[in-house]
Amino acid sequence: MDRIRSGPPRPFAEHWAAWEKTFANRRRGDGPPIAWRPTAEEIAASNLGRLMALRRCRDYAALHRWSATKRPDFWATVIDRLGIVLGRRPDDILDRSGDVENPRWLPGARLSIVDSCFRAEARLPAVISGAEGSAALRVTTRGALETLVNRVANGLRARQFAPGDGIALYMPMTVECVAAYLGVVRSGCRVVSIADSFPAAELARRCRLGDAAGVITVESYTRAGRPVDLYSKVREAEAPRAIVIPTDRDRPAGEARLRDGDLWWGEFLPADTFFRSEPDDPHAVTNILFSSGTTAEPKAIPWTHLTPIKCAMDGHFHQDIRPGDVVAWPTNIGWMMGPWLIYASLINGAAMALYEGAPAGRGFARFVRDSGVSMLGVVPSMVRAWRAAGDVGPGEWERIRVFSSTGEPSSREDALWLMGLTGYRAPIIEYLGGTEIGGGHITGSVAQPASPATFTTPALGIDFTILDADGKPVGEGEAGDLYLIPPSIGLSQRLLNDDHRRVYYEGCPRGPGGAPLRRHGDRFIRLPGGFFRALGRSDDTMNLGGIKVSALELEQVMDRHPAIYESAAVAVQPGGEGAERLVAFVALKPGRAARPDRRTLMAGLQKQLSSRLNPLFKIHDLVVVEALPRTASNKLMRRELRARYQCEAPPTRPSGRAPAHRGKRPPASRGRRRPASRPRRPAARRNRRTPARRRSR
Numbered sequence: 001m002d003r004i005r006s007g008p009p010r011p012f013a014e015h016w017a018a019w020e021k022t023f024a025n026r027r028r029g030d031g032p033p034i035a036w037r038p039t040a041e042e043i044a045a046s047n048l049g050r051l052m053a054l055r056r057c058r059d060y061a062a063l064h065r066w067s068a069t070k071r072p073d074f075w076a077t078v079i080d081r082l083g084i085v086l087g088r089r090p091d092d093i094l095d096r097s098g099d100v101e102n103p104r105w106l107p108g109a110r111l112s113i114v115d116s117c118f119r120a121e122a123r124l125p126a127v128i129s130g131a132e133g134s135a136a137l138r139v140t141t142r143g144a145l146e147t148l149v150n151r152v153a154n155g156l157r158a159r160q161f162a163p164g165d166g167i168a169l170y171m172p173m174t175v176e177c178v179a180a181y182l183g184v185v186r187s188g189c190r191v192v193s194i195a196d197s198f199p200a201a202e203l204a205r206r207c208r209l210g211d212a213a214g215v216i217t218v219e220s221y222t223r224a225g226r227p228v229d230l231y232s233k234v235r236e237a238e239a240p241r242a243i244v245i246p247t248d249r250d251r252p253a254g255e256a257r258l259r260d261g262d263l264w265w266g267e268f269l270p271a272d273t274f275f276r277s278e279p280d281d282p283h284a285v286t287n288i289l290f291s292s293g294t295t296a297e298p299k300a301i302p303w304t305h306l307t308p309i310k311c312a313m314d315g316h317f318h319q320d321i322r323p324g325d326v327v328a329w330p331t332n333i334g335w336m337m338g339p340w341l342i343y344a345s346l347i348n349g350a351a352m353a354l355y356e357g358a359p360a361g362r363g364f365a366r367f368v369r370d371s372g373v374s375m376l377g378v379v380p381s382m383v384r385a386w387r388a389a390g391d392v393g394p395g396e397w398e399r400i401r402v403f404s405s406t407g408e409p410s411s412r413e414d415a416l417w418l419m420g421l422t423g424y425r426a427p428i429i430e431y432l433g434g435t436e437i438g439g440g441h442i443t444g445s446v447a448q449p450a451s452p453a454t455f456t457t458p459a460l461g462i463d464f465t466i467l468d469a470d471g472k473p474v475g476e477g478e479a480g481d482l483y484l485i486p487p488s489i490g491l492s493q494r495l496l497n498d499d500h501r502r503v504y505y506e507g508c509p510r511g512p513g514g515a516p517l518r519r520h521g522d523r524f525i526r527l528p529g530g531f532f533r534a535l536g537r538s539d540d541t542m543n544l545g546g547i548k549v550s551a552l553e554l555e556q557v558m559d560r561h562p563a564i565y566e567s568a569a570v571a572v573q574p575g576g577e578g579a580e581r582l583v584a585f586v587a588l589k590p591g592r593a594a595r596p597d598r599r600t601l602m603a604g605l606q607k608q609l610s611s612r613l614n615p616l617f618k619i620h621d622l623v624v625v626e627a628l629p630r631t632a633s634n635k636l637m638r639r640e641l642r643a644r645y646q647c648e649a650p651p652t653r654p655s656g657r658a659p660a661h662r663g664k665r666p667p668a669s670r671g672r673r674r675p676a677s678r679p680r681r682p683a684a685r686r687n688r689r690t691p692a693r694r695r696s697r
Helices: 002-006 012-022 040-045 047-055 060-069 071-082 113-118 142-158 175-187 200-209 231-236 307-317 337-346 361-370 380-389 412-420 500-504 551-558 598-612 638-648 683-687 691-696
Strands: 125-131 138-141 166-170 190-193 212-218 220-223 226-229 242-245 285-290 300-304 326-328 351-356 375-378 402-405 428-430 432-434 439-443 463-467 479-485 518-527 531-537 541-544 547-550 564-572 581-588 619-624
Touching: 012 412, 040 047, 047 060, 047 307, 060 071, 071 307, 113 142, 113 175, 113 307, 113 337, 125 142, 125 175, 125 361, 138 142, 142 175, 166 175, 166 200, 175 190, 175 212, 175 285, 175 337, 175 351, 190 337, 200 212, 200 231, 200 285, 212 231, 226 231, 231 242, 300 307, 307 337, 307 439, 326 337, 337 351, 351 361, 375 380, 380 412, 380 564, 402 412, 412 428, 439 479, 439 518, 500 518, 531 551, 541 564, 547 551, 551 564, 551 581, 551 598, 564 638, 581 598, 581 638, 598 619
Parallel strands: 125 351, 166 190, 166 212, 190 285, 212 242, 326 351, 326 375, 375 402, 402 428, 581 619
Antiparallel strands: 125 138, 220 226, 285 300, 432 439, 463 479, 479 518, 518 531, 541 547, 564 581
């Protein structure tokens, strides 16, 4: 591996072969193989290293113990280090009179979290913008961004929107989106975050759940070479009065017809550029976000002025975001990583790099390079598409010093490829959490070694335990369900449309020392050496041959087959009862001269499962699809595949039947024109609305 690292660029196939050869005989007790290890100098220069020195902690483990056992002290330190602007200082950090489910953080304090975003010099960059089809970069300074934020806040007041009103944002991540988001919060209104990928019906539903009194949107924009018309969806949804940013920002208002009461962006923005924040209770709601909602009504999750402190803390310590950094994370204001990106960047003195369009192809790779991105956030399926398309090569992203990955479990091979782009100089910080956490609960750090597709630590300021089916902590090599040990800044304390206690606390076992636990729904395996590996969601666990196994474990093995681009494992009960059977859905790799014979492919996958996992795991059926269905936030929709299979397949369909080949190639075969986060839908979903599809919406 040293020869691979120090020599001239080599094909990644050689990297992977060297990796497998080097660690072929690694003992299980040694833990997962290490691809990056920080030097003493790198640790000392990091935000974590400086805090470790301040606290006189000899290692990261000691720092985490302090943060988890002395939580008020830790969060007081965070508030001070981040420079959180307080209109009134708190009487205490944590009011201990309540229970851990409903803690009162910063009692007596008053603040507007937006003020903490504009502490750095006004001349410094806040946003570096690029767009599909153009190599030009646009730099917006902090001063210019705050001016636009204030104009938005003044515009809302002038149009009679009152503090507490919901303002939906239904638009891509742009400078205007960031300004609208912060302007709504600064005005005292609430942002209702809605992903721009949602159709009119979902827009209407989320406006209703968030009690939106207005919408800020764009007329249209371009993604993957195709126009995306958002204002027409606003009209179709009969959404509340809208403020519309024209497709051509310089076009005079009035050239296209708006609904009565709607306004063009230029008409909405007043000339007044001064707005004084009105500090509020830390627990006042600033933002309403939603869970994916693919199988039931999405949970409406409120964020408060406290939640961004969690975002900024994670970015500061775990992604090591520093003043002067440039942070890119292709995302959307409708998902938690959109607001996370705003707060984690601006509060830490960094600039955001925002790309309008699909994060794929040479255009995006060039944007990352030219904007000087130093911390790049990714989604694993996005990495897979970059690798398949060949749009970025070694040495091109030379300013990146940290990657971070979230959204779904990573593949070891793809993660190693991504690290290889920087000569294994930049680690990948695996990062897992949720909207109801305000960030991550398990992650990595720049002060610990990195092994592809693994985690190394609970996030600072929180802790967890992993319990088996009997409620006992798992040992090394054992898997179980992860439970959080509250309280922490960032953890939600209510839902707008569900019983918060029932969802997160009811029926949970007790933790170490009888501590109350909070449910999150992730399964993990504890690995030797202090590492963890995600096994997917708890509800994706299946029972095959009397043995419990996660869908992700099966998929990770099947994905190693040379013909497979990606796979999905689902359990079905033929006839609706009896033992669960494994059905494998697979998308094939592009560029192959001939499609593999189905029987041969199925036999090969069966051999891999038998040799790498367990011979009792039998494949009942194999279905080849063009692409696997995903939610708008890129989560694999195994439940839809299961429902579709049970709807379309005869109850006694034998495993020897020919599969339904649905389409010709997986999305990566056209990866230069389609973003990884929005793959082409399988043909079966495009051509007819099955009962499964109706239920998923």
